[in-house]
Amino acid sequence: MEQFVIKGGKPLQGHVTIGGAKNAALAILAAAIMTDDDVVIDNLPDVRDINVMLDAMGEIGAKVERIDRHTVRINGRNIEALSVDYEYIKKIRASYYLLGALLGKYKKAEVALPGGCAIGARPIDLHVKGFKALGAEIDIGYGLISAKAKWLAGNHIYLDKVSVGATINILMAATLADGKTVIENAAKEPHVVDVANFLNSMGANIRGAGTDVIRIVGVPALHGTEYSVIPDQIEAGTFMFAAAATHGNVTVHNVIPRHLEATTAKLLEAGCEITEYDDAVRVNAEGIPLRHTQVTTLPYPGFPTDMQPQMTVVLGLAEGTSTVTESIFENRFKYVDELTRMGAHIQVESNIAIITGVERYTGARVSAPDLRAGAALCIAGLAADGITVIDDVYYIQRGYESFEKKMQGLGANMELADSERAAQKFILKVS
Numbered sequence: 001m002e003q004f005v006i007k008g009g010k011p012l013q014g015h016v017t018i019g020g021a022k023n024a025a026l027a028i029l030a031a032a033i034m035t036d037d038d039v040v041i042d043n044l045p046d047v048r049d050i051n052v053m054l055d056a057m058g059e060i061g062a063k064v065e066r067i068d069r070h071t072v073r074i075n076g077r078n079i080e081a082l083s084v085d086y087e088y089i090k091k092i093r094a095s096y097y098l099l100g101a102l103l104g105k106y107k108k109a110e111v112a113l114p115g116g117c118a119i120g121a122r123p124i125d126l127h128v129k130g131f132k133a134l135g136a137e138i139d140i141g142y143g144l145i146s147a148k149a150k151w152l153a154g155n156h157i158y159l160d161k162v163s164v165g166a167t168i169n170i171l172m173a174a175t176l177a178d179g180k181t182v183i184e185n186a187a188k189e190p191h192v193v194d195v196a197n198f199l200n201s202m203g204a205n206i207r208g209a210g211t212d213v214i215r216i217v218g219v220p221a222l223h224g225t226e227y228s229v230i231p232d233q234i235e236a237g238t239f240m241f242a243a244a245a246t247h248g249n250v251t252v253h254n255v256i257p258r259h260l261e262a263t264t265a266k267l268l269e270a271g272c273e274i275t276e277y278d279d280a281v282r283v284n285a286e287g288i289p290l291r292h293t294q295v296t297t298l299p300y301p302g303f304p305t306d307m308q309p310q311m312t313v314v315l316g317l318a319e320g321t322s323t324v325t326e327s328i329f330e331n332r333f334k335y336v337d338e339l340t341r342m343g344a345h346i347q348v349e350s351n352i353a354i355i356t357g358v359e360r361y362t363g364a365r366v367s368a369p370d371l372r373a374g375a376a377l378c379i380a381g382l383a384a385d386g387i388t389v390i391d392d393v394y395y396i397q398r399g400y401e402s403f404e405k406k407m408q409g410l411g412a413n414m415e416l417a418d419s420e421r422a423a424q425k426f427i428l429k430v431s
């Protein structure tokens, strides 16, 4: 089982380039099958979730051609199966985006029901509500969700909760529905905007993405396009928090600073110096005592839930008492037990973490309960005294390309060990 092995205590210094946004790319890949023309997508992150989505698309008959590590050519002309196997949904929930894409294009689709995961139950009732509003018949049973419609007709859909997945899935199906659709209380994340821009580059008629009201006028068909995925604000933020926790000085390149506003605002409150450039942001925490603050996760443009574990790790080292309130998912503090084993003083009361800052973390063997918590535990290890071994790096590799290499580029003593022996060898080398 592969592990990350880290010798902590060294400030991260230097420059790191951020890749394409995983959560935009997953939806864009699904949407790419909505035309029979070729679609070329670049700036894809080379991470497990993307590779699973490409496998799922190949499985149903789409032509998937890897042009290079970050670029694919997709053609959905020869899709014959309209059912996405459970093995894909089990690996990545986002394969349910194929439901919206296939329903939009073929008026019929079937996908295994996504289960809950480490961070919560994650129901899909809002997706179902939207598809039904467009005229689809939905059957849920035997672990499958099937959707079919003689035709799809635009409608006025109000989402009871802000949901990224439901907004994107409904948006895709509505693109090829007859007439107008309005999605109210829509998610405004940058990756929702990216999916809308991608579909518009294929001839869709979508207005208002990025606001809470998205208007779609259905079109008869979509055509091919070439598109580049936006930079990953969550990967960028993860490195920014790593700079803060290690009292380092790091510049993240190939980012859209506006997408990082909530993150930079909190790092400023915690005492870091932030410098924004056109497509880069520098975080300087050298010799700066981190200060306590309060954070509540909210839908964009609020503080992202996907940065909550990373923020908690930083506040765990800040003077004073901080609170982090998780308002999006009901179970996203599981990693706190592991962080406590590294010396953190955190008390979780329902969806609030009350954090009393400590001088330092101490290295320990910990396991990653999910993608972002795994990255956060790596940040804690980079800041800690001594050696930290992170098991279950599979989760981290789902969403971070060459994570250890990028950290090494910032001076981190961090290796990906493929055996206990390799781990011991690294520990001897750095001790």
Ligand code: EPZ
Pocket: 023, 024, 026, 094, 120, 121, 122, 123, 124, 125, 126, 127, 128, 161, 162, 163, 164, 165, 166, 187, 305, 306, 328, 329, 330, 371, 372, 399
């Ligand atoms: C997306 O998940 C992201 N995943 C998540 O990132 C991210 O945490 C989340 O958006 C919030 O930003 C992808 O984009 C692949 P939601 P999604 O629908 O779409 C409830 C990562 O680390 N809800 O916005 O599933 C839901 O339970 C992952 O990259 C319903 O009640 O999130 C949650 O409480 C983790 N009914 C809230 O809405 C529904 O039908 C927000 O979920 C749908 C969602």
